[in-house]
Amino acid sequence: MPVDALDTRILRLLLEQPRTSVREYARILGIARGTLQARLDRMEREGVITAGGPALSPAALGHPVLAFVHIEVTQGHLDAVGNALAEVPEIIEAHSIAGGGDLLTRVVARDNGHLEDVIQQLISMQGVVRTRTEVALRERVPRRLLPLVTAIGRAASAPGRGGESAQPSPPSG
Incomplete structure (x- = not known):
């Protein structure tokens, strides 16, 4: 099952604020904690969310x-x-x-x-x-998924797709 507009809002929040609690995510999104947890569980089962651990820097670990x-x-x-x-x-x-x-x-x-x-x-x-x-001499574009998730969310919210119309504002920076 493809992700919908709410899924993409959840994914954006996970990427933008990775150290926030599920309860706080639900509050920010304006949805029930149980709804959020069910969505997270489904996206993990389907392989959309593949890791929950910290992102580590090989360079900071002595391998630049x-x-x-x-x-x-x-x-x-x-x-x-x-x-x-x-x-x-x-x-x-x-x-x-x-x-x-x-x-x-x-x-x-x-x-x-x-x-x-x-x-x-x-x-x-x-x-x-x-x-x-x-x-590699220098990293020009670090590993990122937020622009992709944002684009998927826009497509899911497009008229005729049945998605939600309200989208969070794009990230700054």
Whole structure:
């Protein structure tokens, strides 16, 4: 079931004020706490809300170097390599991809020497043919979902969609 206008208002509030209580969210939204909780539970079940933990900074944890490593894998070894990647703590994300390579990983490191060590570890994995590394210099757009949720909320509230007409004001900044 797609999210509706109320769902998007809830999601915006979660993104804008992540440390607020459910009771306070319900008060701000002008809905019953039970309604809010039911909506949150449904969105978790459906995979719309996927995490409730804090967002951590690898740089603040002593790993300021960020690289994207493309990995080409021998046919038939994708699952095995994916499982091996899960054992490398510096790999904070890995995706199967179409296009140049088979896997795209997001890797963090303490410094360039440490990054080289991680890449050498990847190259030595059974089934890895080659890697290509791109080092990030500066984050230009941080991971964000609020603009997407706002756009979805506008679409859900559009005439003929059956959504609510009142939307919270757009975030400043």
